[in-house]
Amino acid sequence: MIAIPVAGRWSRRRLARRPLAAAAWAVLALYAVVILIGPLVIPxxxxAQTSGxxxxxxxxxxxxxxDDLGRDQLLRLLHGGQPLLLVSIASTALATVIGTALGMVAGFLGRGADTAVMRAMDIVLAFPLVLVAILMVAVLGGGAVNMTIAITISQVPYFARLARNLTLRERTQDYVRSARALGVSRATVLGREILPNLTGSLLVQATSTLAVAAGLASALSYLGLGLNASTPDWGYMVKAGQEFMFSNPGLVLVPGLLITVFAVACNFAGDDLSDAFDTRSHR
Structure with missing residues (x-):
């Protein structure tokens, strides 16, 4: 019961020492509030084409x-952030769960399971991220669900490799050996003993992956492989506004800047989490 307020004070001190990290968390919170509540506040x-x-x-x-069709740009920006946020969060969550499960199994069982999983991950990693996502969307088709699946597949190997390396380290620890000696099942050892010790590193990876997922989602929409063209989407808005770059640069710069700021904030937040879970930095 005492650890919670102590942790709270420590977090405030840490954020005070790291203004960029504090700004990043504030920006992410602002994005979430504006994207989720903004369309309700500004209905x-x-x-709707309000002018010609x-x-x-x-x-x-x-x-x-x-825009050129007379659609209100502010409303399109408010609604256009929702697909980016939802697809990024969903794909990151799925990649975290799937990649962690595969990596832990490979690291704990070793031998054939390790070889099979890691070679499969190497095949995916042999191709550029954007190319993997484009190929998957080309096969599955556009839409938020298929975009999520494509981005998930491109990110699973990173979580699998991280979880596998961490599991290899943890399985030699005394607490794991003691659990195995007591007859605890492998599934229980993985879920109750090893997984809690991987959470910090996985959270750091997930935060960084959120930035990558947002970039991939925007790139797919920019290339016309994302959502329907009539659906507000920041990536597609950048492409649609290119024709008017010099006459009305805001059509390109504003959605492009929103995507960039979101990705940068995710990276700074990931760095802050990495510092938070690094016990050496707390001494």
Missing amino acids: GDPL QLLPAFSPGHLLGT
């Missing part, structure tokens, strides 16, 4: 202007 149809021309920012009734 409207992001597909391209309006600049600060036009009457359109704070950020409209």
Whole structure:
């Protein structure tokens, strides 16, 4: 009961020493609030064509202007962040679960299981991330579900390799040997003994992967392999606004900047988690 407030004070001190980390967590929290609640606070149809021309920012009734079809840019930005956030979180979560399970089994069982799992992961890693995602979407088709599956497959090997290496280290520890000597099943040892000791490293990897997933989701949408073109999406908005880069640069710069800031914030947050779980930095 005493550890919770102590941990809270320690976290505040750590964030005070790391302003970039504090800013990153604040940005991610702001993204979540604005993307999830923004459409409720500022209601409207992001597909409605309110005018027949391209309006600049600060036009009457359109704070950020409209696109070439007369659709309100602010509404499209608010709604366009939801697919990015949902696809990124879902693919990262799935990659974490699947990759961790495969890596732990490979590291704990060793021999044939280790060889089979790691060679399969090497095959996926032999191709560039974007190429793997593009190939999967090309086979499965577009849409949020298929995008999530494609990004998940491209990220599973990283979690599998991390979990496998950590499991190899943990399985030689005394607490694992004691559990095995007492007749505890392999599944129980993996789930109750080893997994809790991998959580910190896996959380750090997941936070960094969230940035990669957001980039891949945006790239697929930019290439026209993501959601339907009529669905607001930051990646596709960058592509659609390129034609008007010089006459109305905000159509490209604003969604592009939102994607970039989200990815950078995820990376800084991942660095902060890495510091938090590094016991040497607490001495």
